[in-house]
Amino acid sequence: MQEKKPTLSLDNSLIEAVKNNNTQVLKNLYVHNYPKIEILVLKNSGTKDAAKDIYQEAFLAVWQNIKQNKFVPQTESSINGYIYTIAKHKWLDVLRSQGYKKTIVASQLEHFEIKAEENNDIDDDILKDKRLENVMLAFKNLGDACKSLLRKFYFEKKSMNVIAKELALDAASTRNKKYRCMQKLKEIALKN
Amino acid sequence: MDLQHTSQEEFEYIEKYLNGILEASDLKTFEQRLQNNAEFKLKVEEYKTLFTGIETQALKEQLNVFHKDIPNNTSHLTTENTKVHTLNWKRLLVAAVLIIAAGSFWFLNGNSNERLYAKYFTPDPGLPTTMSNTDDYEFYEAMVFYKQGNYKDAISKWEILQKAKPDNDTLNYFIGVAYLADKNEDSAISLLEKVSKNAEFVFVNDAYFYLGLAYLKTEKIEKAKASLQNSTSENSNALLSELND
Numbered sequence A: 001m002q003e004k005k006p007t008l009s010l011d012n013s014l015i016e017a018v019k020n021n022n023t024q025v026l027k028n029l030y031v032h033n034y035p036k037i038e039i040l041v042l043k044n045s046g047t048k049d050a051a052k053d054i055y056q057e058a059f060l061a062v063w064q065n066i067k068q069n070k071f072v073p074q075t076e077s078s079i080n081g082y083i084y085t086i087a088k089h090k091w092l093d094v095l096r097s098q099g100y101k102k103t104i105v106a107s108q109l110e111h112f113e114i115k116a117e118e119n120n121d122i123d124d125d126i127l128k129d130k131r132l133e134n135v136m137l138a139f140k141n142l143g144d145a146c147k148s149l150l151r152k153f154y155f156e157k158k159s160m161n162v163i164a165k166e167l168a169l170d171a172a173s174t175r176n177k178k179y180r181c182m183q184k185l186k187e188i189a190l191k192n
Numbered sequence B: 001m002d003l004q005h006t007s008q009e010e011f012e013y014i015e016k017y018l019n020g021i022l023e024a025s026d027l028k029t030f031e032q033r034l035q036n037n038a039e040f041k042l043k044v045e046e047y048k049t050l051f052t053g054i055e056t057q058a059l060k061e062q063l064n065v066f067h068k069d070i071p072n073n074t075s076h077l078t079t080e081n082t083k084v085h086t087l088n089w090k091r092l093l094v095a096a097v098l099i100i101a102a103g104s105f106w107f108l109n110g111n112s113n114e115r116l117y118a119k120y121f122t123p124d125p126g127l128p129t130t131m132s133n134t135d136d137y138e139f140y141e142a143m144v145f146y147k148q149g150n151y152k153d154a155i156s157k158w159e160i161l162q163k164a165k166p167d168n169d170t171l172n173y174f175i176g177v178a179y180l181a182d183k184n185e186d187s188a189i190s191l192l193e194k195v196s197k198n199a200e201f202v203f204v205n206d207a208y209f210y211l212g213l214a215y216l217k218t219e220k221i222e223k224a225k226a227s228l229q230n231s232t233s234e235n236s237n238a239l240l241s242e243l244n245d
Helices: A004-019 A025-044 A048-067 A076-098 A104-111 A130-140 A144-156 A160-167 A169-189 B007-019 B023-035 B037-067 B078-085 B091-109 B112-120 B137-147 B153-166 B169-181 B183-196 B204-217 B221-229 B234-244
Strands: none
Touching: A004 A025, A004 A048, A004 A076, A025 A048, A025 A076, A025 B037, A025 B234, A048 A076, A130 A169, A130 B204, A144 A169, A144 B023, A144 B037, A160 A169, A169 B007, A169 B037, A169 B169, B007 B023, B007 B037, B007 B169, B023 B037, B023 B221, B037 B183, B078 B137, B112 B204, B137 B153, B137 B169, B153 B169, B169 B204, B204 B221, B221 B234
8 A cells, every 4th residue: 555655664764763772763752652641640640750750661661672572563653552551551550559559549540441452462571670670770870981881882882983983992992991891880780 | 690700702702692793603603502501691691681781771861861851831731730739829929920920911812722722732743764765765854844843844845745646644644734733724634634534544543633633723623522532542532521621
């Protein structure tokens, strides 16, 4: 069909852009999808801060699942729907948890029912991995120089040559620096 | 977890493997080693976790940067009814002053439909335009104009393409939402009506949503409701329930 064509080329580039952490694409997705989640959380006993937290968790889970090909979006709106569904589940989990149970009347949750088919295919457990949490915490608190270097490689996905130029170093020294930063991170992560 | 040493050479070797760029000849040796050497396997998994952890934490920090750019008004109207009791006098005073200041403007120019429209209307974010090797170069070039808020140029570029493909839904949809963003509701309505008739269209929910907004803007409330009813998006439902109040 004629009208499918632009969306097809969009999908491949969109998935690739998400996998490569393209800042503009991730930002568009992030900013575009947030308001709906905020409304959902605010209407269901939550605060703005809670909305932000739950949304960011959901966003990271969706991003991971796209990277690992666990979720292969067909269109941009299917990513949007997926983010919404995951965030909704996460918020529902919060509401079901002990702290909230006492304060919420069941009737408040009525427009919050989850359809059976939405329940499938949701796998965001990766972020609950303890070892991954340790690494994330270690990276968060890593010294600025190492943090910035590793970020360029693994998040911004810049090439060795570009990074070497930015640091005014030659490629061999940059590689060695990256190696040493990685060992340092590994050490801290293991101590946790 | 092991604390054994990894040399730089071994680290780079493992990294190549995890990035999927190990040469075919090395790959076989690597995979054999993975199979036969549990300690090595553990090491590889550990690096995989390290890479994922760096990337995830970096994105997490990036999300907070993105968050600063989210317009602050989305929740304003939804929180106001629950928080009104906690307002203190000082805040009320400030609010009163603001209302008095803005009052004449508000009452002369505002009506509830226009306010609802302003609350719900944000232009469709458009499609990502990151790849340059697309077949639809012209389409995405216009998309760049659209995203810059330069709706008139986007429309004129798209309309050239539209002549060749008058029935392309994606094209008609974006011309429609561009017209709406450019405050030309009548042109928007005719295009959005056309594309929303195709139930297979990928943006059909968005098309109904914007069509509803266009009707709202032109004070055709019943048509607005009918159109919003056809959309399953959260925004449409929220707007519909406000219209029905």
